[in-house]
Amino acid sequence: MNLDLTDKRVLITGASRGIGLAIAEGFLREGARVAILARSAGPLLETAERLAAQHGQNRVLALPCDCSDADAWPGILNRLQTAWDGLDIAIANVGDGRSVPDAMPDADRFAQTWRSNFATAEQTARATLPLLEESQGCLLFVSSIAGLEAIGAPTDYSVAKTALVALSKQLARKLAPRVRVNCLAPGNVYFPGGSWDAKIRSDAGRVDALIEATVPMRRFGTPEEMADAAVFLCSARASFITGACLVVDGGQTVSLF
Numbered sequence: 001m002n003l004d005l006t007d008k009r010v011l012i013t014g015a016s017r018g019i020g021l022a023i024a025e026g027f028l029r030e031g032a033r034v035a036i037l038a039r040s041a042g043p044l045l046e047t048a049e050r051l052a053a054q055h056g057q058n059r060v061l062a063l064p065c066d067c068s069d070a071d072a073w074p075g076i077l078n079r080l081q082t083a084w085d086g087l088d089i090a091i092a093n094v095g096d097g098r099s100v101p102d103a104m105p106d107a108d109r110f111a112q113t114w115r116s117n118f119a120t121a122e123q124t125a126r127a128t129l130p131l132l133e134e135s136q137g138c139l140l141f142v143s144s145i146a147g148l149e150a151i152g153a154p155t156d157y158s159v160a161k162t163a164l165v166a167l168s169k170q171l172a173r174k175l176a177p178r179v180r181v182n183c184l185a186p187g188n189v190y191f192p193g194g195s196w197d198a199k200i201r202s203d204a205g206r207v208d209a210l211i212e213a214t215v216p217m218r219r220f221g222t223p224e225e226m227a228d229a230a231v232f233l234c235s236a237r238a239s240f241i242t243g244a245c246l247v248v249d250g251g252q253t254v255s256l257f
């Protein structure tokens with residue numbers, strides 16, 4: 001399948017590791033150029049150097065920033081304009097499921113979770129949409145199945161992820177036909193150093209039992225499986241798909257719609 005992504009200009013937030021990194025690698029394999037964002041400059045630059053060595057020096061930009069900080073975005077957009085003269089695809093991937101089991105997390109915790117899961121994506125969309133309108137491009141939010149069903153994830157995380165699905169649908173309808181906007185809803189994704197790796201280290205038996213009981217495919221998803229779905233949704237082969245939320249969860253969700 002020709003995804004028609006050669007030389008496309010792609011920005012991915014939270015791409016120094018995990019799902020965001022796999023998405024960056026997926027686009028690079030299709031011949032696109034990527035700008036990867038994360039807060040910690042050291043790991044981000046290391047990742048960018050490795051990707052550039054594999055895929056070409058002029059195909060990877062590393063832009064350290066906190067995506068929830070509105071003041072950081074003008075500098076990011078300047079760098080994109082100078083390097084690429086625009087942008088075709090933006091992926092708002094940053095998120096963090098760490099929280100507390102309390103039914104109602106305290107206000108500080110709630111605000112922090114909202115900031116890392118919703119404000120980061122809101123700012124990414126706000127900043128990049130003018131460029132995406134110009135290029136008739138597309139925007140993808142990385143939500144979670146925790147935003148679609150009450151699966152026992154932290155309340156604040158689930159609420160923020162639900163809000164992303166709502167934002168995506170609103171933008172898709174209001175920006176069509178100029179910009180396509182979609183959502184990806186991963187299930188449980190394992191990679192070394194990721195959130196599930198930490199849970200396995202603390203109680204492997206509990207995690208095994210959970211996966212066995214709740215995931216019909218009886219395993220974790222991989223970052224590469226999330227990346228394949230993300231790359232497809234942003235490609236020309238998905239040109240009539242907008243306002244969709246693609247679930248990639250090994251069958252874990254149970255609702256019919």
Ligand SMILES: NC(=O)c1ccc[n+]([C@@H]2O[C@H](COP(=O)([O-])OP(=O)(O)OC[C@H]3O[C@@H](n4cnc5c(N)ncnc54)[C@H](OP(=O)(O)O)[C@@H]3O)[C@@H](O)[C@H]2O)c1
Nearest residue numbers: 014015016017018019038039040066067094095144186189
């Ligand atoms: N892993 C799963 O099982 C799973 C399941 C469902 C949904 N998801 C969603 O998928 C997305 C990626 O998950 P992941 O597990 O790959 O996450 P991760 O391993 O925690 O990686 C997060 C990435 O985002 C960066 N980041 C965090 N906060 C940032 C900020 N404010 N500004 C810029 N960069 C920031 C991190 O680097 P720095 O720390 O250096 O900033 C890192 O590159 C998240 O939205 C998550 O909610 C994950």
